[in-house]
Amino acid sequence: MPMNLRDLRYLQALAEEQHFGRAARICNVSQPTLSVQIKKMEVDLGVELVERSGRTVILTDVGQNILALAKDALASIDHIYSTAETARDPYSGQLQLGSIPTISPYLIPQAIRQSKAMFPRLKLGFLEDITERLNEALLQGTLDVAILATEPEDPRLEVINLYREPFSVILPKEHPLNETEDLDVEDLTLNELILLPEGHCFRDQAVDLCQFAQPSALHEVNVSSMETIISLVAAGQGISLIPSMALGGRWNAGDDVCVRTLNHPNAYRQINLTFRKSTPKRQLLDSLADVILDSLPEEMCAV
Amino acid sequence: MPMNLRDLRYLQALAEEQHFGRAARICNVSQPTLSVQIKKMEVDLGVELVERSGRTVILTDVGQNILALAKDALASIDHIYSTAETARDPYSGQLQLGSIPTISPYLIPQAIRQSKAMFPRLKLGFLEDITERLNEALLQGTLDVAILATEPEDPRLEVINLYREPFSVILPKEHPLNETEDLDVEDLTLNELILLPEGHCFRDQAVDLCQFAQPSALHEVNVSSMETIISLVAAGQGISLIPSMALGGRWNAGDDVCVRTLNHPNAYRQINLTFRKSTPKRQLLDSLADVILDSLPEEMCAV
DNA sequence: TGAGCATGATAGATAATGCCTATGAACTTG
DNA sequence: CAAGTTCATAGGCATTATCTATCATGCTCA
Structure with a gap:
C-alpha cells in the first residue's frame, strides 16, 4: 500500500x-x-x-x-x-497575471480587454502587488506571468521585454523650476520630492537615479498610488517623479501640475513580462506580449 | 480515474x-x-x-x-x-556528499572515515565534480550536500562555514623569487604561472587575486589535479598557487619545490558546506560540519 | 459530578481500480 | 508471404479505497 x-x-x-x-x-x-x-x-x-x-x-x-x-x-x-x-489549445485554460501598482491602472484595463478579445477561451486572473511578492508568487506557481519593471534575480525566471517607459517630473504650476530650461537630476531636491513608500520598485529606481547622499532622509508620505501623488503635487505639497504612463493624457494639460522631461539618459524603466522558464505557456505569453504592445499609447517605444 | x-x-x-x-x-x-x-x-x-x-x-x-x-x-x-x-533517526538514511577536485583528495578520506565512525547507520555516497555541476546536482536533489569554496548564487541554497584555507605559492628550488623577502601578488607573473583549466573555482580565485590585465593570455596547461601541478613546478616548468591543504605535510619539505606564503589579505578561500535550505537533514549536516572540522590538520583555522 | 455532545477510531460490507493471462492487430523483416 | 515483434484489447481476479454503522474518548456545562 x-x-x-x-x-x-x-x-x-x-x-x-x-x-x-x-x-x-x-x-x-x-x-x-x-x-x-x-x-x-x-x-x-x-x-x-x-x-x-x-x-x-x-x-x-x-x-x-x-x-x-x-x-x-x-x-x-x-x-x-x-x-x-x-497543449490541447495554447490559447485556452487559466492564466494568472500579476502587475505592480505603478503599472496596473494604466496598462491592465486595456490589456485585459484586448486579451479577452484575442483569446476568448482564456480564463484570465489578475493580481496586483509589489515586485517582491509577485516574484514569490511566480516561483510558487500561484502566478503564471507578471508585468514588472525589474529584472528577475532568480535563475528560474525569464523575461520578455515589452517597452521602455520614460520618467517624467511633475511640478506645481507655480514652481520656480518651471523657469529653468533643461531639468536635471540635481534640480530635484531631497526635501521637496514626494515618492511612494518602501517596497515599490519605482521608488527604488527614482532614488537610484537621483543618487541622494542620504536617501533615508526622504520625506515619507504614506500614499499607495501615483494618482494621490499627482494630487499632492497639484496641491503644491512638493514635486515628484512619475512613470510617463501615469500621466494618462495630461502631457501638457491645463491641470494644476506641469509635466517636464528629465535630462538624463537613464530616466526610464524597462517594463517586461516575467515568468518561469519552465512554463508551458510560452507561446501564449509571446502573443500576450504582442497584445500588450498593441494596446500601448503612442509615446511608449517598444524595445 | x-x-x-x-x-x-x-x-x-x-x-x-x-x-x-x-x-x-x-x-x-x-x-x-x-x-x-x-x-x-x-x-x-x-x-x-x-x-x-x-x-x-x-x-x-x-x-x-x-x-x-x-x-x-x-x-x-x-x-x-x-x-x-x-525524522525517525537523524543519523541514518542516505547522504550524498559532493566535493570539488581541489578539496576532495585532502579532506574527503579522513572525513568519510570519521563520518562512518560517528554515524554508523548512515549510508554515505560521494561525488567529485566542479562547482557548477555540484550546484546543479544539489538543486536537482541528486546531492544532499557539497563541500565548496564559493558562496551559492541560487537563493534555494544555504551554507555552513567550515574553515579558511590560505593560498600558498610554490616555486622550483632554484627560482629567483626564493631570494625575495616578502612575496607579493605582483611577483607572480602571468607567463610563469601554472593554473588548473577553466571550470575550477580555484583557478578563478587565483586569477581574481592576481588581477592580471589579460587573464586570457595565461599559459594553458591541461592538468586535472593539484598533484600534477606540484610535479610540474618541481620539474621547473613554472610556479603556481595552491590551496594549503594540497601541500599535505610538505610545508618545508626536502622536495624540489619551495613553499612560500603570499603577502595579501585575501590570499585564502572560505570552505563551506552547501545544501538546500529545505533539506530535512539539517541536524545531520551540523554534526557533519563538526566531524569535518575535527578531522582538519592543525594549520587550518575554523571560522 | 455526570449527561450530552463533539470528535476521531474501528469493523465489516461493497464498489472501484489495477493487475494478470490470453489473445488480437499492425507492422517489420527475411 | 510467413514469422517474429510489439503494442492494444478483453475478461477474470485480487487488492484497495470507500461507505455506513458503531464504539471510545474527552470536553462542556449544568
Missing part, C-alpha cells in the same frame, strides 16, 4: 482545517475514509504526522515538513494538467 | 526504455498493465503522450514536458520518504 496523491490531498486538507470531519467534507469523502488513509500514511512512513491530543488536530514537525513536500508534488501534478490543457 | 504516482513512474520508465515491454519489466508489471495505464493517462489528460508510430516509441513534445513535471513530483515524493526516515 504505497503512498498516493489522494492521500497527499487529504493531508493538505487536514492541515488546513485542523479537523478530520471538515477535511473529509472538503475532499468529498467520509471521515473514516480520511482517518484511515492518514493512518496508513503514518504507518507507511513510520512517523506520526498529526497530534491528535486534545481538541485541536495539529501537524507534527515532520508532518509540517512532509506537507510542504506534498504541496510541491501536488503543484507539479497541477502543472501536468495545465500543461496538457495548454 | 485520476492520475496516479504509479502512472508517473510508468511514464518515466517508458521514456527511458522507449519500449513498452522493457519498461513494464522494470516496473515489475506486465506489458498490458503498463500500456493500459499509459493509455489511461492520455485519456485523462486529453493529449497524446507517446508516438507509437514505427518501431521506436518516442514521447511527444507534451509528453516530454509532462515527463519533466512528473520527475519533479516523484522527486518530491522521494523527499517525503527521506524526510520521514531522517
Whole structure:
C-alpha cells in the first residue's frame, strides 16, 4: 500500500482545517475514509504526522515538513494538467497575471480587454502587488506571468521585454523650476520630492537615479498610488517623479501640475513580462506580449 | 480515474526504455498493465503522450514536458520518504556528499572515515565534480550536500562555514623569487604561472587575486589535479598557487619545490558546506560540519 | 459530578481500480 | 508471404479505497 496523491490531498486538507470531519467534507469523502488513509500514511512512513491530543488536530514537525513536500508534488501534478490543457489549445485554460501598482491602472484595463478579445477561451486572473511578492508568487506557481519593471534575480525566471517607459517630473504650476530650461537630476531636491513608500520598485529606481547622499532622509508620505501623488503635487505639497504612463493624457494639460522631461539618459524603466522558464505557456505569453504592445499609447517605444 | 504516482513512474520508465515491454519489466508489471495505464493517462489528460508510430516509441513534445513535471513530483515524493526516515533517526538514511577536485583528495578520506565512525547507520555516497555541476546536482536533489569554496548564487541554497584555507605559492628550488623577502601578488607573473583549466573555482580565485590585465593570455596547461601541478613546478616548468591543504605535510619539505606564503589579505578561500535550505537533514549536516572540522590538520583555522 | 455532545477510531460490507493471462492487430523483416 | 515483434484489447481476479454503522474518548456545562 504505497503512498498516493489522494492521500497527499487529504493531508493538505487536514492541515488546513485542523479537523478530520471538515477535511473529509472538503475532499468529498467520509471521515473514516480520511482517518484511515492518514493512518496508513503514518504507518507507511513510520512517523506520526498529526497530534491528535486534545481538541485541536495539529501537524507534527515532520508532518509540517512532509506537507510542504506534498504541496510541491501536488503543484507539479497541477502543472501536468495545465500543461496538457495548454497543449490541447495554447490559447485556452487559466492564466494568472500579476502587475505592480505603478503599472496596473494604466496598462491592465486595456490589456485585459484586448486579451479577452484575442483569446476568448482564456480564463484570465489578475493580481496586483509589489515586485517582491509577485516574484514569490511566480516561483510558487500561484502566478503564471507578471508585468514588472525589474529584472528577475532568480535563475528560474525569464523575461520578455515589452517597452521602455520614460520618467517624467511633475511640478506645481507655480514652481520656480518651471523657469529653468533643461531639468536635471540635481534640480530635484531631497526635501521637496514626494515618492511612494518602501517596497515599490519605482521608488527604488527614482532614488537610484537621483543618487541622494542620504536617501533615508526622504520625506515619507504614506500614499499607495501615483494618482494621490499627482494630487499632492497639484496641491503644491512638493514635486515628484512619475512613470510617463501615469500621466494618462495630461502631457501638457491645463491641470494644476506641469509635466517636464528629465535630462538624463537613464530616466526610464524597462517594463517586461516575467515568468518561469519552465512554463508551458510560452507561446501564449509571446502573443500576450504582442497584445500588450498593441494596446500601448503612442509615446511608449517598444524595445 | 485520476492520475496516479504509479502512472508517473510508468511514464518515466517508458521514456527511458522507449519500449513498452522493457519498461513494464522494470516496473515489475506486465506489458498490458503498463500500456493500459499509459493509455489511461492520455485519456485523462486529453493529449497524446507517446508516438507509437514505427518501431521506436518516442514521447511527444507534451509528453516530454509532462515527463519533466512528473520527475519533479516523484522527486518530491522521494523527499517525503527521506524526510520521514531522517525524522525517525537523524543519523541514518542516505547522504550524498559532493566535493570539488581541489578539496576532495585532502579532506574527503579522513572525513568519510570519521563520518562512518560517528554515524554508523548512515549510508554515505560521494561525488567529485566542479562547482557548477555540484550546484546543479544539489538543486536537482541528486546531492544532499557539497563541500565548496564559493558562496551559492541560487537563493534555494544555504551554507555552513567550515574553515579558511590560505593560498600558498610554490616555486622550483632554484627560482629567483626564493631570494625575495616578502612575496607579493605582483611577483607572480602571468607567463610563469601554472593554473588548473577553466571550470575550477580555484583557478578563478587565483586569477581574481592576481588581477592580471589579460587573464586570457595565461599559459594553458591541461592538468586535472593539484598533484600534477606540484610535479610540474618541481620539474621547473613554472610556479603556481595552491590551496594549503594540497601541500599535505610538505610545508618545508626536502622536495624540489619551495613553499612560500603570499603577502595579501585575501590570499585564502572560505570552505563551506552547501545544501538546500529545505533539506530535512539539517541536524545531520551540523554534526557533519563538526566531524569535518575535527578531522582538519592543525594549520587550518575554523571560522 | 455526570449527561450530552463533539470528535476521531474501528469493523465489516461493497464498489472501484489495477493487475494478470490470453489473445488480437499492425507492422517489420527475411 | 510467413514469422517474429510489439503494442492494444478483453475478461477474470485480487487488492484497495470507500461507505455506513458503531464504539471510545474527552470536553462542556449544568
